[in-house]
Amino acid sequence: MSTTDLTLTLLALDFDGVVCNGLVEYFQTAWKAYCLMAKPTELTPPEELAESFYRLRPVVETGWEMPVVLHARLKGIEEERILQHWPELCRSLVAEEGWAVSDLAEAVDGVRDRSIADDLEGWLSLHQFYPGVVERLQQWQSRGMPWVIITTKEGRFVRSLLQQQGVTLAEGQLFGKEVKRPKFEILRDFVEKDPESRIWFVEDRLKTLQSVASQGDLTHLRLYLADWGYNTDAMRQAARESDRVRLLSLSDFARNLADWP
Numbered sequence: 001m002s003t004t005d006l007t008l009t010l011l012a013l014d015f016d017g018v019v020c021n022g023l024v025e026y027f028q029t030a031w032k033a034y035c036l037m038a039k040p041t042e043l044t045p046p047e048e049l050a051e052s053f054y055r056l057r058p059v060v061e062t063g064w065e066m067p068v069v070l071h072a073r074l075k076g077i078e079e080e081r082i083l084q085h086w087p088e089l090c091r092s093l094v095a096e097e098g099w100a101v102s103d104l105a106e107a108v109d110g111v112r113d114r115s116i117a118d119d120l121e122g123w124l125s126l127h128q129f130y131p132g133v134v135e136r137l138q139q140w141q142s143r144g145m146p147w148v149i150i151t152t153k154e155g156r157f158v159r160s161l162l163q164q165q166g167v168t169l170a171e172g173q174l175f176g177k178e179v180k181r182p183k184f185e186i187l188r189d190f191v192e193k194d195p196e197s198r199i200w201f202v203e204d205r206l207k208t209l210q211s212v213a214s215q216g217d218l219t220h221l222r223l224y225l226a227d228w229g230y231n232t233d234a235m236r237q238a239a240r241e242s243d244r245v246r247l248l249s250l251s252d253f254a255r256n257l258a259d260w261p
Helices: 024-038 049-059 063-074 079-097 101-118 120-125 133-145 155-164 183-193 206-213 235-241
Strands: 010-013 147-150 198-204 222-226 247-249
Touching: 010 183, 010 235, 024 049, 024 063, 024 101, 049 063, 063 079, 063 101, 063 198, 101 120, 101 155, 120 155, 133 147, 147 183, 183 198, 183 206, 198 206, 206 222, 206 235, 222 235, 235 247
Parallel strands: 010 147, 010 198, 198 222, 222 247
Antiparallel strands: none
């Protein structure tokens, strides 16, 4: 680590929407899972559905919600209503259909598992890494700068995607969905191990950052909203007006850490 980078002791990164753009894979997985749950007569998605899903991806907190987003749009629910009222809409739609969250999650994970088993290269190719991000990870890795991934994505998927890019994660460098703990708790563990630690956290979900910011013992963490990720204009504006969250651009990410906002 260079002397200009000594303002932090750990950089924590979300994966989807910060390191990797998985929108194409998300849509394909969501559509197949939706077909398993809803059993529509037409198995080809409407032409405009994918683009609508991409715009609505910021509302999704966990993967099982993705086919429910498609269901909402196919029922004719407007995008703006989904963006404004997703949690209650999601609960209502799931109850209306008699779906179990566990079945939705199993459908999504099952589609992914089969895709990986049948055509790993094809599945990996559906993901794109944001420009310059992999190079930065490789630089940090080679310099011995401590960084970790904290994500709600299955850890095995993250490892496969990063290994394809020549980035191998060490033990304790990845905290995936299987950890089953809120991100603020994982960050707290690092603070408890080293109370003097200076941690920066980059995330594309404003709600997650606000959750971290609300923890009284984590007020010294520096929080960044990745403006290239799965968030909306309103979320980015809220970050600009926040006294705890800083807005980070992809060009900022490419700079020396000392030059970040």
